[in-house]
Amino acid sequence: MDPKHVKPASAAAQALGWIDETTRAISPPLQPATTYLRDPDNQFRSGRVYARADNPTFEQAEALLTHLEHGAGAALFSSGMAAATTVFMALNPGDHVIAPKVMYWALRHWLLGFATQWGLKVELVDPTNPTTLARAVQPGKTRLVWIETPANPTWVITDIAAAAEIAHQAGARLAVDSTIATPVLTQPIALGADLVLHSATKYLNGHSDVVAGALVTAKDDEFWQRIKAGRKNGGAIAGTFEAWLLVRGMRTLFVRVPAACRGAQKIAGHFASHPRIAAVLYPGLATALGHAVAARQMKGGFGGMLSLRVKGGEAAAIAAAARVQLWKRATSLGGVESLIEHRASVEGANSPTPADLLRLSVGLEDADDLIADLEQALAQA
Numbered sequence: 001m002d003p004k005h006v007k008p009a010s011a012a013a014q015a016l017g018w019i020d021e022t023t024r025a026i027s028p029p030l031q032p033a034t035t036y037l038r039d040p041d042n043q044f045r046s047g048r049v050y051a052r053a054d055n056p057t058f059e060q061a062e063a064l065l066t067h068l069e070h071g072a073g074a075a076l077f078s079s080g081m082a083a084a085t086t087v088f089m090a091l092n093p094g095d096h097v098i099a100p101k102v103m104y105w106a107l108r109h110w111l112l113g114f115a116t117q118w119g120l121k122v123e124l125v126d127p128t129n130p131t132t133l134a135r136a137v138q139p140g141k142t143r144l145v146w147i148e149t150p151a152n153p154t155w156v157i158t159d160i161a162a163a164a165e166i167a168h169q170a171g172a173r174l175a176v177d178s179t180i181a182t183p184v185l186t187q188p189i190a191l192g193a194d195l196v197l198h199s200a201t202k203y204l205n206g207h208s209d210v211v212a213g214a215l216v217t218a219k220d221d222e223f224w225q226r227i228k229a230g231r232k233n234g235g236a237i238a239g240t241f242e243a244w245l246l247v248r249g250m251r252t253l254f255v256r257v258p259a260a261c262r263g264a265q266k267i268a269g270h271f272a273s274h275p276r277i278a279a280v281l282y283p284g285l286a287t288a289l290g291h292a293v294a295a296r297q298m299k300g301g302f303g304g305m306l307s308l309r310v311k312g313g314e315a316a317a318i319a320a321a322a323r324v325q326l327w328k329r330a331t332s333l334g335g336v337e338s339l340i341e342h343r344a345s346v347e348g349a350n351s352p353t354p355a356d357l358l359r360l361s362v363g364l365e366d367a368d369d370l371i372a373d374l375e376q377a378l379a380q381a
């Protein structure tokens with residue numbers, strides 16, 4: 001049986017059916033070597049020279065991700081931020097790029113700071129409205145349209161297929177931060193995207209014990225080679241052990257993500273009309289803006305992330321977060337344990353995030369326990 005012709009859950013569970021040829025081990029070995037033997041005739045027939053460029057342990061994670069995202073290739077990085085910034089730095093100073101107003105905070109901060117100083121013309125728009133996006137692209141000048149869907153921390157939805165069409169008509173590439181959707185729920189390349197970003201720190205690894213990032217490309221073209229060269233020369237490579245843990249984590253992706261979706265959907269429904277909650281932000285609610293698009297482009301669930309806007313503003317939100325007992329008060333997301341955070345406190349001074357917003361990453365605990373804990377925390381707010 002060719003593991004590439006089975007359903008994605010089967011391909012992930014068996015990490016593409018990979019077997020170690022020398023030992024017949026069914027789990028891949030971890031290769032920590034930094035360098036590879038040169039042949040006596042001065043060639044490198046192994047195809048590998050030095051570990052900043054080549055590492056067989058990366059190749060397994062990259063092959064699995066390429067397969068799950070229907071891509072032509074993938075590259076593992078030391079973090080999601082390293083992967084994302086490598087894409088922007090593969091552009092040229094002076095290039096116009098579009099990014100969303102609502103997006104992962106650290107990348108927004110980097111785009112408005114470092115990337116702008118470096119010479120990129122960064123424009124933040126609301127891509128959830130295709131008309132706004134179509135007006136913002138500058139044919140021949142815009143080189144990259146960057147979107148994130150669902151987007152941190154309000155989980156608004158951008159129509160990937162519509163964004164791809166708009167970007168391509170203007171001669172730009174479309175990159176999608178699909179960290180929240182994961183390849184389980186959405187395959188952006190199949191919808192027309194050119195590049196997909198994952199913070200592998202989150203769902204792909206899934207156990208809050210690896211920092212890593214990944215890019216997947218639709219085409220092995222000149223831009224992809226610039227990105228690969230950016231990783232090799234900039235040195236933003238993942239550690240070998242991290243790459244190994246990531247493959248191990250991805251084997252359970254198709255069990256973890258649907259479970260997180262079910263939990264988030266239940267929690268969102270429970271608090272949708274709660275006396276202490278001003279709004280529940282979750283694309284799985286029929287009342288959510290973007291629900292129809294999400295229902296079309298997300299298969300099998302709406303993700304494990306939601307936010308609650310607490311009545312009583314910032315003080316009430318922080319007070320509620322202070323009282324949780326089962327949820328862990330911590331940043332990050334996509335792990336097996338549920339996390340809660342007052343997002344504006346993390347983002348700091350220029351954050352556009354509402355001050356009454358608590359961001360929830362739903363893990364694998366029983367949803368009833370998670371609801372009960374939030375209920376007791378809110379009861380006293």
Ligand SMILES: *Cc1c(COP(=O)(O)O)cnc(C)c1O
Nearest residue numbers: 079080081104177179199201212
């Ligand atoms: C965490 C995150 C990133 C950045 O990834 P790191 O691995 O922390 O560098 C980018 N995008 C989204 C949506 C994230 O949640």
